[in-house]
Amino acid sequence: MVKMIEVAKLARVSPSTVSRVLSNSPYVSEETRQRVLEAVKLLEYKPNRLASNLRKMSSKTVVVVLPDITNPFFSKILQGLEDVARENGYHVLLGDTGNSLKLEKDFIDLVRERFVDGLILATARIRKEEILAISQEMPVVLACEYVEGYDIPTVSIDNISAARQATEHLINLGHQRIGFITGPLGVILSRDRLKGYRQALLLHEIPIEEALIQEGDFSVKSGYDIMMKFLAVNPPPTAVFASNDEMAVGAMKAIKHKGMRVPDDVAVIGFDDIPLCTLVEPELTTIAQPKYEIGIQAMEMLLKIIKGEMLVKRQIVLAHQLVVRESCGYNLYRQGGEVETNIHT
Amino acid sequence: MVKMIEVAKLARVSPSTVSRVLSNSPYVSEETRQRVLEAVKLLEYKPNRLASNLRKMSSKTVVVVLPDITNPFFSKILQGLEDVARENGYHVLLGDTGNSLKLEKDFIDLVRERFVDGLILATARIRKEEILAISQEMPVVLACEYVEGYDIPTVSIDNISAARQATEHLINLGHQRIGFITGPLGVILSRDRLKGYRQALLLHEIPIEEALIQEGDFSVKSGYDIMMKFLAVNPPPTAVFASNDEMAVGAMKAIKHKGMRVPDDVAVIGFDDIPLCTLVEPELTTIAQPKYEIGIQAMEMLLKIIKGEMLVKRQIVLAHQLVVRESCGYNLYRQGGEVETNIHT
DNA sequence: GATATCTCTGCAATCGATTTTAATAGACTT
DNA sequence: AAGTCTATTAAAATCGATTGCAGAGATATC
Known part of the structure; x- marks a missing residue:
């Protein structure tokens, strides 16, 4: 596996310069930059993410804990979560607990081990107090789930x-x-x-x-x-x-x-x-329920917390909507004026 | 964040000894072991996975590339994949491509960057030759997808x-x-x-x-x-x-x-x-289709490849089954003798 | 012309655990 | 009593990229 120092040698620069080129840092002359990029290409160099992660003390990964990935409700939320994560250069580690408390704790521990940078809880069997403690020591957002009385970042509906x-x-x-x-x-x-x-x-x-x-x-x-x-x-x-x-x-x-x-x-x-x-x-x-939107907002909130930004709103309540179809019969009565009539997905 | 050396100091041993205790290596006296474990507990020490990953050059993580996580077919396969991964101490990184070739390549690159140890492809838009090349340089298993004519590890049905x-x-x-x-x-x-x-x-x-x-x-x-x-x-x-x-x-x-x-x-x-x-x-x-089973077998195969074991079978074809319900009408004719009559999931 | 400023690059330290190698103490042999 | 083992532990190298600091050279300022 070719490493940075070999690229550096080929380009007749130091590893630091290679690193700077690859991270698009300024203060690298155009000429050097080209030489480095050529060497990278020639050697088919790929930076080692494990080394990079350690040095930066971040894996740009987030774990999503949910009870059942085959449940369409959760998989839709997950899709929103992943889309936002990806747009921000983050990855999603899957945490399907199957409702096991033990597994839930194991996944939460991944944050303590620094293996992931943050945590989305779409299910929470552990005790309130524990969730509170966790939310105070690491980046956490609750999606759908929430805890009464505590000020924990949450996205849900009413x-x-x-x-x-x-x-x-x-x-x-x-x-x-x-x-x-x-x-x-x-x-x-x-x-x-x-x-x-x-x-x-x-x-x-x-x-x-x-x-x-x-x-x-x-x-x-x-x-x-x-x-x-x-x-x-x-x-x-x-x-x-x-x-x-x-x-x-x-x-x-x-x-x-x-x-x-x-x-x-x-x-x-x-x-x-x-x-x-x-x-x-x-x-x-x-x-x-705005499932996809819940995912979007939950991940946006989490990434803000990870980046250390202040949250304007720590509890987001999204709007639900009554969708009238056929299973309750029709009537003169109409809720909200809008009636969904889509036949297919 | 407390690190190993602090545990070592408290237990009056060297970091190497702490590491040995935590990895259950032999050649540590019972007395030392206890002292270390106590220190670990007292300081609530959690080893830093990023450091460990770098040194061991493995993240015990596998990326699963699929076209759409909300599709019940794929989410069921994913469940099988994750269950086996977890039993073996591995994690699953989600790679939902939404059928984008670009994203597919990005996820595949995670193996080259050593960020993950292996790759499951449940979708493959990239060219045959590329898949072949990839399968020769890194641990890969195709689930459902397959490539004609090449000997690439695969789990599918006929x-x-x-x-x-x-x-x-x-x-x-x-x-x-x-x-x-x-x-x-x-x-x-x-x-x-x-x-x-x-x-x-x-x-x-x-x-x-x-x-x-x-x-x-x-x-x-x-x-x-x-x-x-x-x-x-x-x-x-x-x-x-x-x-x-x-x-x-x-x-x-x-x-x-x-x-x-x-x-x-x-x-x-x-x-x-x-x-x-x-x-x-x-x-x-x-x-x-035995969706869950496909997931099980694909992950088992991948982990074997990662561990460097030889595969007895590189192409696994699982059995499908005709499930007769109501949408074709009944008839004296019965296929295979078994007729599924489950009403609910 | 001297000094300050800016651009660019290299050196070396660093991230934190793991692992190889070496060392020490004590037990055991002969 | 000297030599050989064994069990246990410490020291130091290592994984590979990143980054603070320093320094060289170029340019600008007074």
């Missing part, structure tokens, strides 16, 4: 309002018995969505029925199973709000298997707006 | 046979006019699938009609658009084979929009077996 809006959409369509499939209640955004659901019912003076609130795990299967339970309740709900789109689709499956129809017999609304929404029948009405 | 089998499934169900939606013909597996389709028709003496072969781009929309064209042909095909599941779902959409039914009016078969298949209605019959 899950409470969003869930309230989804629920109100159903209420405005005339529904009174609305089932709610929560996400895992261990994560805060699941609790927030539940809170939003409750708020909407309260606001419209609809009694809350605990039998119509069940905890799912974000999987299609859990949506299916819980919907089956709901349909066994007497009388069954006329509408269901699922905390993510996969569970909503599972619920739709259950409804159809029972010989009932969506939205005629039961209306269904989801959350996230993944591509799947427009591929099922009827197309799924849902709350759209 | 796309020709798989496509032939899919087509024969339709033929065995009585179809004679079978449309085919190809993938982008720039990638070899698309050409292979087309080849398999042609072989099946030839084998059963069905005339090949060029109007029933159209090039898609693996997107739902292209499947939809091409199916619309097929339905305008007179007479339209009674069955369609799409080179991936997304296009198949797009085709199904088109058929329904025309007021026709799947599989009654037109049978549809896809390729890949992504989770979406069981979520659409009717559920999509398809060819299942």
Whole structure:
């Protein structure tokens, strides 16, 4: 493997000059610059990043910790994260934890070991206090996840309002018995969505029925199973709000298997707006999260922290949007005026 | 940031001894070992990976180059890749190219710069000869992608046979006019699938009609658009084979929009077996690729190459499987005896 | 003409862990 | 008691690029 000193010899300069040429530093005469570049080309020299990393004490790499890369919600966020990272000369190390606390900690440790310059947490099983401590000693941004009461850099949406809006959409369509499939209640955004659901019912003076609130795990299967339970309740709900789109689709499956129809017999609304929404029948009405944008902003924030810039805003809340499709039925009522009618992705 | 020499001082030993303790080398007395470990704990010492990487000339990291992380096919492969990497103490650097040749080359360069120890190519736009050259100078494994005629480490399925089998499934169900939606013909597996389709028709003496072969781009929309064209042909095909599941779902959409039914009016078969298949209605019959397994084997192969082990097999071809669901209709005919009947993911 | 300023380049230190080589103490042999 | 081993530890070289400092030469300023 050819190294800098060999290039230096060939170009009859010192390694420092080669380094300066390659890092586009000023104060190198045009003539020397050319000679060096020729030598670099001739020897097919590639600087050794491991050496460079050590000297600069930075790998220009960031680790992204998420629970499941095959989940379209997270992969879209990841895409936004990577795009911004790349534009700024950074790389993304994948940290798929599969919800393992141990792995999560291992990935976080990569920052302590200086192997990566920063950390994006799109999932966080570790304790609040630990996250706080970590955020104080190294560059960290929470994407989607967040911690109540602490001032940790975060990019997310307002899950409470969003869930309230989804629920109100159903209420405005005339529904009174609305089932709610929560996400895992261990994560805060699941609790927030539940809170939003409750708020909407309260606001419209609809009694809350605990039998119509069940905890799912974000999987299609859990949506299916819980919907089956709901349909066994007497009388069954006329509408269901699922905390993510996969569970909503599972619920739709259950409804159809029972010989009932969506939205005629039961209306269904989801959350996230993944591509799947427009591929099922009827197309799924849902709350759209700006997934890609969350990624963009989270990485921009992280890079600012890494560069030592002051953050104007440490907590960014992006706008969600109700996307009305077919699974709740049509009505004179229109939310926000805009109705998405895209057929394909 | 506390470094090794400070630990050494506190434990009253030399840095070399600290290093030996931390790397579990023998020839360290139990007493010293304990003293060092205590010092490590007390100072909360974490070895600097950048320094370690330089000295060992390895980052224990591998870059995975793929065209689109949000594509469920690739994200599943990636999961397999990462799982094996992690079990072996390696990390995965994400290389989402968005089909850009420039980015692809940039990621490949990371190996030349010694920033990563190896390379998995799940997409390859660069020229054959270049791939060959690269595979000779650094650890590389092709996953799914492959290069004809050269002996480059590869893990894939037999796309020709798989496509032939899919087509024969339709033929065995009585179809004679079978449309085919190809993938982008720039990638070899698309050409292979087309080849398999042609072989099946030839084998059963069905005339090949060029109007029933159209090039898609693996997107739902292209499947939809091409199916619309097929339905305008007179007479339209009674069955369609799409080179991936997304296009198949797009085709199904088109058929329904025309007021026709799947599989009654037109049978549809896809390729890949992504989770979406069981979520659409009717559920999509398809060819299942062992995505996760491809990832597993590709990474195992790469790590062997990195460790300098000889490969027994340099080209691994994994088994695909026809998964019969609902989109082609039922029939007395059963392929392979096994019929998948899972409802959810 | 002397001094200050600027441009360009080289030397040598540095980043922090790892590893080769050497050294020391004690045990064991003969 | 001298010589040989063995176990353990320290010292020093090393990985390869980067960068602070110094110095040489050229140009500008007074």
